[in-house]
Amino acid sequence: MQTMRILIIEDDREAASYLTKAFREAGHVADHAADGEDGLAMAMDGPYDVLIVDRMLPKKDGLSVIGDLRSAGRDTPVLILSALGQVDDRVKGLRAGGDDYLPKPYSFSELLARVEVLSRRRSSGSAPETVYKVADLELDRLSHRVSRGGEDIILQPREFRLLEYLMKNAGQVVTRTMLLEHVWDYHFDPQTNVIDVHVSRLRSKIDKGFERPLIHTIRGAGYTVRA
Amino acid sequence: MRSLLSTTAFKIIAAYLFIFVLFAGFVIGWLGFATQRQLTDQLTETITAEVRGLAEQFAVGGIRRLVEVVDERGNRPGASLYLVATFSGVPIAGNIGELPSGTLGRPGWIETDYRRAGESATDRPHRAIAQVFGLPGNFRLLVGRDLEDRDRMRDIFGRGFRLSLLVALVLGLLGAYFVTRRVLKRVDAMTDMSRRIMDGDLTGRLPTGGSRDELDRLAGSVNDMLGRIEALMAGMKEVSDNIAHDLKTPLTRLRNKAEEALRGEASDEAYRAALTGIIEESDGLIRTFNALLMIARAEAGNQRDGMAPVDLGEIARGVGELYEPVADEAGVTLTVAAGPMPVTGSRELLGQVIANLVDNALKYGRVEGQAGEVTVTVAADGPDAVLTVADRGPGIADADRGRVLDRFVRLETSRSRPGSGLGLSLAAAVARLHGGSIALDDNRPGLKVTLRLPRSADDPRAANPSS
Numbered sequence: 177m178q179t180m181r182i183l184i185i186e187d188d189r190e191a192a193s194y195l196t197k198a199f200r201e202a203g204h205v206a207d208h209a210a211d212g213e214d215g216l217a218m219a220m221d222g223p224y225d226v227l228i229v230d231r232m233l234p235k236k237d238g239l240s241v242i243g244d245l246r247s248a249g250r251d252t253p254v255l256i257l258s259a260l261g262q263v264d265d266r267v268k269g270l271r272a273g274g275d276d277y278l279p280k281p282y283s284f285s286e287l288l289a290r291v292e293v294l295s296r297r298r299s300s301g302s303a304p305e306t307v308y309k310v311a312d313l314e315l316d317r318l319s320h321r322v323s324r325g326g327e328d329i330i331l332q333p334r335e336f337r338l339l340e341y342l343m344k345n346a347g348q349v350v351t352r353t354m355l356l357e358h359v360w361d362y363h364f365d366p367q368t369n370v371i372d373v374h375v376s377r378l379r380s381k382i383d384k385g386f387e388r389p390l391i392h393t394i395r396g397a398g399y400t401v402r403a
Numbered sequence: 404m405r406s407l408l409s410t411t412a413f414k415i416i417a418a419y420l421f422i423f424v425l426f427a428g429f430v431i432g433w434l435g436f437a438t439q440r441q442l443t444d445q446l447t448e449t450i451t452a453e454v455r456g457l458a459e460q461f462a463v464g465g466i467r468r469l470v471e472v473v474d475e476r477g478n479r480p481g482a483s484l485y486l487v488a489t490f491s492g493v494p495i496a497g498n499i500g501e502l503p504s505g506t507l508g509r510p511g512w513i514e515t516d517y518r519r520a521g522e523s524a525t526d527r528p529h530r531a532i533a534q535v536f537g538l539p540g541n542f543r544l545l546v547g548r549d550l551e552d553r554d555r556m557r558d559i560f561g562r563g564f565r566l567s568l569l570v571a572l573v574l575g576l577l578g579a580y581f582v583t584r585r586v587l588k589r590v591d592a593m594t595d596m597s598r599r600i601m602d603g604d605l606t607g608r609l610p611t612g613g614s615r616d617e618l619d620r621l622a623g624s625v626n627d628m629l630g631r632i633e634a635l636m637a638g639m640k641e642v643s644d645n646i647a648h649d650l651k652t653p654l655t656r657l658r659n660k661a662e663e664a665l666r667g668e669a670s671d672e673a674y675r676a677a678l679t680g681i682i683e684e685s686d687g688l689i690r691t692f693n694a695l696l697m698i699a700r701a702e703a704g705n706q707r708d709g710m711a712p713v714d715l716g717e718i719a720r721g722v723g724e725l726y727e728p729v730a731d732e733a734g735v736t737l738t739v740a741a742g743p744m745p746v747t748g749s750r751e752l753l754g755q756v757i758a759n760l761v762d763n764a765l766k767y768g769r770v771e772g773q774a775g776e777v778t779v780t781v782a783a784d785g786p787d788a789v790l791t792v793a794d795r796g797p798g799i800a801d802a803d804r805g806r807v808l809d810r811f812v813r814l815e816t817s818r819s820r821p822g823s824g825l826g827l828s829l830a831a832a833v834a835r836l837h838g839g840s841i842a843l844d845d846n847r848p849g850l851k852v853t854l855r856l857p858r859s860a861d862d863p864r865a866a867n868p869s870s
Binding site: 360 | 682
């Protein structure tokens, strides 16, 4: 993962300094703005890869910051942080121009994984690939064929979409919540380790019998696919 | 008194009183005017008749005859007045002693002061209506009637008018005072009671008189509102009590873990374990908190606008597919029998509820040592869409079934296993939000949870439920 420049717009100093420190430890550059107006000014001037915006901010609330940014033609990816975690709040945030929404309290690994995915989506930019490749694993998005080492692997439709999402973000950590949101389109808490069971099923089809596993569990965070 | 004058009742009564007095004044005034005219007409008629008689006498016997008749008639008692005079105003005959000078100069109808013959100049003059003629030979004739009767009548009317005005005013003001005081007393009682209620006595109710009048109806609906508020407040209190209890317990555990780690001379490994435990504990807290928020939102009913046409069958199949590997791993057969079933609702909330129910069934719905079996069905029943989640576990005793829908109720048998105790109460709240209900039944053996929602109106099967 290359270094990202991140702007954190958050009025709680303690939370902001915790985030700044954590992102720096993860090898990224993080700046902080304490209110909506400063945040908007910094976001307009600075070359940031990702913005992290709290919804409730002094002087200018998070959603208007995003709205102003978007009307000024800036498409910097925005992740909204909010204490409001309900479905309709999420929809409101995304409609206002946010790219992702994370309710508080969050775990840093969840935030980091999401920010990295947002940042890479931006840098890859160009036309979406039709074939994902990781080592000898290939997934063809058009013909829905998956093969490893030249041998076809039969997957259930949901397993296919799970692998597709993992491979799309190959090399990056994908959390369980991200999988639930993108593969199942659910935004609720399934209480049980349902995702783990699905991933372990997928793993038994992809990695079983091969010397080098491709699907890795990242403790305390989620999963990643890498060679 | 000031507050009395400023009441609505008093103002209304004052306005009515004003209109009434105006009307009474008009009626009495008109009556008086009409009577006056009638009396005046009668007088002029009498005078005209008399003049005609005198003219005949004059025609027959000239001025001499006229003087005789006038003398004779003038001596009769009565209100008739006569005067024959020379051109210069010197009286020749008649019963009039004195007239204002120049009165006889203008022939025609006049109203004038006069004194009778024999009255002294110090007596009060009378009023008369009269007709004046010029006679051949430059004589003047005046025939008239005294106006005392007419004027007395006018005075009677005037007095009557003033008196009735006074009586109406006094009665009206008295009435206004008593009516207003009565209304004010009831309103004051209501105001006092609402102040008491505002001060915190939510059991208070506005007094009603039992007469079903407008004040009673108002008090009745305010009381209904107070009842609803009281129930809501009681609910709030119960919730906050529960929150206090069930959030403080895990918070205490969390704190204990941190303290325990700090106390001993712990190794890095022990610290790590303690911190992991703390994060797990706080995740559990967050989960409980989220569930509580969802229940509160669902119960407040303010998510209705987020509802859209959704397919309950599709949601059930989706959840089934999500849980299928989990069931498989736990050795439970999870069967989903669900066709298309359009309802109006929130996909997220319904999904969460079905997930909770399936999760419960997988966790508690099996007897040790036996293969589990969980069945999810979606079917139409009359105007309703019915979703059931059934297991073959130990079930729930009849006595406990109603209780488990309440917040935080966890039966003794399940306390040792993970969970917040909010799954079923969330399901109940979501069912209510969708205008439906939830029921727990004996599956003989096992537990069957039935979620009943109204079907979408645009479902052709719901439009004609009898078919």
